[in-house]
Amino acid sequence: MRVRPITDDELPDFIAISMREYAEQMRTMGGGPAEDLDRQTEHYFPGGRLSPGHAVLIAEDDEGHRLGRLWMAPRGESTDVAFVYEVQVEEHARGKGYGRQLMxxxxxxxxxxx
Known part of the structure; x- marks a missing residue:
């Protein structure tokens, strides 16, 4: 497995998928309206870019097939603490230690x- 940063070309799809999944979670948990999602999207991805200090790591096999992704950033005002917003392993790759390796x-x- 190799891990690399997300590319600019991949970022729009990542944002769309991540925020759609976030909205689904919020609906399930009784979360806020769609305007809140728009505000959250702009907060984490200003102008369609990653916020400063944020990183999305992409895991691939040796042939370049996607195994998973991880989104992380510093937590709060401190740069001493990082927070993992999302870790996802593709269904076909689960149970093989890729999530642990991404962490x-x-x-x-x-x-x-x-």
């Missing part, structure tokens, strides 16, 4: 990036 990569990314 390890996130730990290393956090160390390398403050």
């Amino acid at each position: 390890r990569e996130a730990q290393q990314w956090s160390r390398d990036n403050g």
